[in-house]
Amino acid sequence: MILPPTIAGSRLRRCITSTAIVQSNNRPCRPGYYSSSYELDRPPGHSHKSPNFVIQLRSGNWRINRYALDDLIDKLPFAPRSSFVFSKGFLSGSLLYDQWSETLEVIVKLWRMRLSGSHSFTPWVKRNVEVPSDEDELKARVGEKLELLRDEICELSRLLKNRNNLRVCNEFLKKREGLEKESDLIRKRIEEFKRGIECIIQQLEETSLEEEEGGSRVFKIGTVFDWSKIHCLMMRECRRLDDGLPIFAFRQQILRQIHYQQISALVALYNHQRVTVLIGETGSGKSTQLVQFLADCGVTGNGSIVCTQPRKLAANSLAQRVKQESEGCYEDTSIICYPSYSSGHKFDSKVVFMTDHCLLQHYMVDKTLSKISCIIVDEAHERSLDTDLLLALIKNLLLQRLDLRLVIMSATADAAQLADYFFGCGTFHVAGRTFPVDIEYVPCESTGCLGVGPISSYVCDVVKMVTEIHETEGEGTILAFLTSQIEVEWACEKFQTLSAISLPLHGKLSYEEQHRVFLSYPGKRKVIFTTNVAETSLTIPGVKYVVDSGMVKESRFEPGTCMSILRICNVSQSSAKQRAGRAGRTGPGRCYRLYSESDFEGMSHHQDPEIRKVHLGVAVLRILALGIKNVHDFDFVDAPSPKAIEMATRNLVQLGAVWKKMMLMN
Numbered sequence: 001m002i003l004p005p006t007i008a009g010s011r012l013r014r015c016i017t018s019t020a021i022v023q024s025n026n027r028p029c030r031p032g033y034y035s036s037s038y039e040l041d042r043p044p045g046h047s048h049k050s051p052n053f054v055i056q057l058r059s060g061n062w063r064i065n066r067y068a069l070d071d072l073i074d075k076l077p078f079a080p081r082s083s084f085v086f087s088k089g090f091l092s093g094s095l096l097y098d099q100w101s102e103t104l105e106v107i108v109k110l111w112r113m114r115l116s117g118s119h120s121f122t123p124w125v126k127r128n129v130e131v132p133s134d135e136d137e138l139k140a141r142v143g144e145k146l147e148l149l150r151d152e153i154c155e156l157s158r159l160l161k162n163r164n165n166l167r168v169c170n171e172f173l174k175k176r177e178g179l180e181k182e183s184d185l186i187r188k189r190i191e192e193f194k195r196g197i198e199c200i201i202q203q204l205e206e207t208s209l210e211e212e213e214g215g216s217r218v219f220k221i222g223t224v225f226d227w228s229k230i231h232c233l234m235m236r237e238c239r240r241l242d243d244g245l246p247i248f249a250f251r252q253q254i255l256r257q258i259h260y261q262q263i264s265a266l267v268a269l270y271n272h273q274r275v276t277v278l279i280g281e282t283g284s285g286k287s288t289q290l291v292q293f294l295a296d297c298g299v300t301g302n303g304s305i306v307c308t309q310p311r312k313l314a315a316n317s318l319a320q321r322v323k324q325e326s327e328g329c330y331e332d333t334s335i336i337c338y339p340s341y342s343s344g345h346k347f348d349s350k351v352v353f354m355t356d357h358c359l360l361q362h363y364m365v366d367k368t369l370s371k372i373s374c375i376i377v378d379e380a381h382e383r384s385l386d387t388d389l390l391l392a393l394i395k396n397l398l399l400q401r402l403d404l405r406l407v408i409m410s411a412t413a414d415a416a417q418l419a420d421y422f423f424g425c426g427t428f429h430v431a432g433r434t435f436p437v438d439i440e441y442v443p444c445e446s447t448g449c450l451g452v453g454p455i456s457s458y459v460c461d462v463v464k465m466v467t468e469i470h471e472t473e474g475e476g477t478i479l480a481f482l483t484s485q486i487e488v489e490w491a492c493e494k495f496q497t498l499s500a501i502s503l504p505l506h507g508k509l510s511y512e513e514q515h516r517v518f519l520s521y522p523g524k525r526k527v528i529f530t531t532n533v534a535e536t537s538l539t540i541p542g543v544k545y546v547v548d549s550g551m552v553k554e555s556r557f558e559p560g561t562c563m564s565i566l567r568i569c570n571v572s573q574s575s576a577k578q579r580a581g582r583a584g585r586t587g588p589g590r591c592y593r594l595y596s597e598s599d600f601e602g603m604s605h606h607q608d609p610e611i612r613k614v615h616l617g618v619a620v621l622r623i624l625a626l627g628i629k630n631v632h633d634f635d636f637v638d639a640p641s642p643k644a645i646e647m648a649t650r651n652l653v654q655l656g657a658v659w660k661k662m663m664l665m666n
């Protein structure tokens with residue numbers, strides 16, 4: 001058994017590596033997490049007060065002299081830090097070690113030598129391990145923050161007792177409420193951390209770990225212990241505690257809900273409660289964490305967990321991030337990304353990231369998605385045609401496959417509508433975000449900025465705002481939202497300064513060109529002009545300032561002219577929140593909205609689903625291509641009127657796009 005590499009610094013890490021301590025019966029013992037542990041992070045040869053392990057050479061009357069002990073040591077796989085001989089008592093000698101892996105190999109060797117008659121001592125290991133309790137460790141990690149919050153809450157409570165005017169009172173109350181929520185979240189995170197470690201330890205000790213009623217283990221380790229993997233799992237738990245993503249605090253609750261739904265599906269065949277709508281703030285950890293939670297607890301069995309994204313860029317970058325975070329916790333090929341369709345794709349990985357379009361194409365080949373046990377439809381608020389078609393097909397599939405589960409995720413989706421569509425399924429809200437994002441409304445009417453040729457005035461306003469931020473604000477990447485490739489390229493050209501690098505981001509760039517926005521450019525501020533490809537899912541490390549033009553280009557079918565028109569219109573509140581949410585992910589951020597607060601209030605809450613914007617014939621064609629003949633019975637999330645479907649299908653027949661016999665027309 002090889003222990004993972006030593007990690008310097010943390011007392012908790014020390015206690016965690018001590019899970020590898022094995023008692024004389026060769027069963028892993030409870031690590032120092034509770035009582036004792038040992039240090040692995042001392043430099044080799046470093047002498048200190050006491051060793052972690054002492055191998056005693058016990059005997060009755062046998063004595064060993066220094067010479068013979070050194071001779072014995074020469075035959076051992078590892079030399080001890082130091083050794084002693086004793087002339088009296090039941091001990092003849094002792095060997096001092098710090099690393100458990102070395103101690104274990106030496107013990108095995110000593111026993112082999114004894115059994116082959118090379119010596120007559122009984123080797124005996126004494127652990128000599130002192131470690132602070134987990135409470136101390138947790139206090140050191142997050143306790144300071146908790147104390148600061150507690151002090152601030154006390155101070156606010158004191159101020160509230162004074163005579164204040166109503167406005168000040170309300171401000172204090174709101175602030176205190178926020179701080180209380182933050183403290184609560186930290187406490188929940190600590191509980192979750194303890195639960196995670198406890199769950200691992202119980203499995204290592206093989207104590208019967210009954211699944212709690214309606215609950216679920218957060219880890220399923222299996223019966224063969226892979227110590228290196230267990231070490232990585234524990235290290236990831238520590239990182240999760242440190243990172244403070246809000247979703248971590250709710251892990252057990254989320255898994256319980258998903259687990260509960262699994263049970264209810266088994267109990268009642270026609271109870272299709274295997275769907276969860278998960279709503280959480282941007283950056284709360286939905287896309288990167290949930291797949292790992294599900295993979296860790298094994299709730300999805302042997303099937304893959306598929307997480308769909310509206311865009312390839314997001315699918316790729318999420319897969320990369322999850323791979324990075326879970327390195328060593330799963331097999332190397334466990335996290336994979338299929339951004340484009342290929343018939344050769346296999347679903348033998350634990351987690352697959354793909355676009356919703358790609359999953360639809362897989363559906364055309366395998367109508368039961370047989371290798372997939374859980375589908376996570378992410379960024380459901382976008383309500384693209386692909387997402388809507390996917391949701392409808394999965395809804396139908398849930399009736400056939402009782403082992404299939406669905407999670408629909410977004411920060412800004414209409415949860416009630418989606419829950420209603422999925423048989424009144426459960427909705428889970430993840431409260432909190434990692435870092436604050438200040439919103440500033442900076443309406444630009446007064447700037448008198450005029451457009452240039454095909455470039456509208458708001459593009460000039462965006463460049464102006466970006467220049468101002470660059471000149472007046474501290475360091476941090478600026479991400480500015482425009483509506484099209486032309487605007488993005490124009491803005492990049494206009495914003496030229498030696499102290500910054502301006503980068504375009506839009507859908508027409510190659511993967512390598514898009515990837516440039518994730519690189520760092522030492523000594524220069526990164527300024528990214530983007531279309532709405534960067535509106536959802538993406539974490540571009542270092543983005544501190546977001547400039548939201550408030551505009552988006554969208555194509556809409558106009559029945560009057562029978563044409564689809566590309567138009568620049570206001571974004572929805574949902575889009576504006578998503579854009580702001582690109583900041584505040586790796587540090588506090590600020591979003592400059594180039595419109596007024598009342599403009600924001602006047603925006604529609606959610607963007608229109610794509611099915612309402614395209615010619616219905618497009619949707620009908622897609623449905624037919626999926627092999628569904630009876631379009632009238634198709635269970636749309638936002639169902640068009642039967643008359644509209646009838647007209648669209650007749651239209652397609654007239655155009656010769658489909659044959660009448662291809663579909664069951666009324």
Ligand SMILES: Nc1ncnc2c1ncn2[C@@H]1O[C@H](COP(=O)(O)OP(=O)(O)OP(=O)(O)O)[C@@H](O)[C@H]1O
Pocket residue numbers: 245280281282283284285286287288289321410411434536537538539540541581584585586
């Ligand atoms: N590539 C990355 N580099 C650095 N940090 C990252 C990266 N990807 C994710 N993170 C961290 O993980 C956090 C959670 O990201 P995740 O994408 O899971 O959030 P989310 O809740 O799905 O957000 P959204 O609703 O905006 O998609 C981010 O806020 C950021 O702190």
